[in-house]
Amino acid sequence: MTESDNPIFQIADRAAALRATGVDVITLAAGEPDLPTATHIVDAAVDAARDPRNHRYGPAGGLPALRSRIADDGHPDHITADNVQVTVGTKHALHLALNALTSPRDDVLVLRPSWPGHLGAVDSVGATAVQVDVDQDGLASTTALEAARTPRTRAVVIANPSNPSGVLHERGLLADLAAWCVDHDIWLISDEVYGGLTFDTHRFSASNVVTDPSRLIVVDGVSKVHAMTGWRVGWLIGPTHVVANARRQVSATITHVSTIPQHAALAALSTPTAVHATTIEGYRTARDLLVGRLNTIPGVECPTPAGGMFAFPDIRELLDDRHPSSASLASRLLEDAHVAVVPSEVFNAEGRLRISFAVAHERLSHAAERLVRALTEGPT
Ligand SMILES: Cc1ncc(COP(=O)(O)O)c(C=O)c1O
Incomplete structure (x- = not known):
């Protein structure tokens, strides 16, 4: 699209x-704030642009300092910089993850109401999006996922909180969905781009609630929370073999995410509480x-x-x-x-x-x- x-x-x-x-x-x-990006973030980008070290190629995975900061930003201790790939926004992370995990004949379950970007990301790798209706409270259930599961089902994509509904899958339900995925050898792709915007609970990542992280990918970015939709910085967090695959895709295509916005993202993630x-x-x-x-x-x-x-x-x-x-x-x-x-x-x-x-x-x-x-x- x-x-x-x-x-x-x-x-x-x-x-x-x-x-x-x-x-x-x-x-x-x-789906973007009408505020400008905060001054301390813009200043970090200006400083980075003035530093000749940033006028050269950088690492394909992303700046080590940014990857470490992402890994430390509310994720469990077993997540390190090695589990992080920096991407051109969350959408790119979705594409890289789906490209790494699916083949053209595979199905990917996407919740309905469906954010068109999720359908587009599945389409972009040649897999088939199978839409699964949420219940009357806007939540996914293992029953609904099970009814849609076939031998071709390879992944489930859930935005938490959801776009468009703003519904949040709480820790217990998310843990159940993740366990169902592990039981059926299906990947859970947790899109947490709105994760920093929760109003009644503290922020939590799916990485904190799953008991077995071997089938979990988290995608996230600075776009929404930090009013940075145009800067295009996101990331993928997952097992190292998936991260290595994503890194190869990045290296073979865009070489790496532009360094200056990465410095801006680092400043964004260091925003005082x-x-x-x-x-x-x-x-x-x-x-x-x-x-x-x-x-x-x-x-x-x-x-x-x-x-x-x-x-x-x-x-x-x-x-x-x-x-x-x-x-x-x-x-x-x-x-x-x-x-x-x-x-x-x-x-x-x-x-x-x-x-x-x-x-x-x-x-x-x-x-x-x-x-x-x-x-x-x-x-x-
Ligand atoms: C659920 C969801 N995921 C991802 C994105 C895209 O985020 P990014 O700007 O980081 O690519 C959006 C943007 O609307 C979104 O609503």
Whole structure:
């Protein structure tokens, strides 16, 4: 899938086109914070750019200091720099992992609602994505995975917290899913790019909950938590044979991730805890504002997301002959209320909207009022 095929980017493009005509459109569609990257991170990149040592080739695996910092960042002691490959964002880590672990005839189980990037990553290695519906609480279960399992099933991909729903698979459930994977010789690929954005529990990685790490890959990156989507730094953590495979792929293609953004990522991972806590507080306030306002709308039921940057309200009761789908309702919200949101069809699910709260509070508040007005007044 190219970026122009990406349905989320297409919505952002429509919003931008409307804005170009002078309309004040508020975009709650993108999966990225509207904040600039923090100054201490930008400064680290500027310093790195001035250092001639960074004007030369670097190691294929990534900077040793960054790999060590990643390994120490909330992972158990058995994870070391040898278990880490630095990648061009989390998406690249997904691709490398799937390329290392699957063959073209293999199936990969992906939870539905499905983030299109997971389907795209499976497609990019020629394997087949098999979508597995989550339960009414948005969670995967071993029963649902078992029903989808065939001899070709090679991996399961789970984003924790989820995009689009913000649902968090807690430690016990994650441990059960991981054990099921080990029992069936299936890889668990835990996408933790929103892992640093949990509001009611402390951050935890699947690496801390599995009893047998031999079938676990963690993919993660600085994009979301540190407002660094454009810097393109992520990583893959796994058994050394998978990391070695990923390293060979990197070496044979891009040589290594650009060194200067790696220095920025190192500074990001060294962000003081108090600064990070303030960021989380800001997200929690935004989440509560948006979810609170959405739940005042008759016919809208919005669960409180445990993590990530999206609300995922159920709007089925608002659908009617004029607006029979989430997609048509989202179009109306863009045209009439000038708020861009993502319809759940993008995630292969019906009757919901994905609404980002990763925008400045004042702007979010305006957007929420527009949504309340438009959806309370009914179709125009
Ligand atoms: C679940 C999930 N994983 C991965 C990514 C991509 O992250 P990155 O920018 O690090 O490639 C996204 C971005 O939207 C995402 O939602």
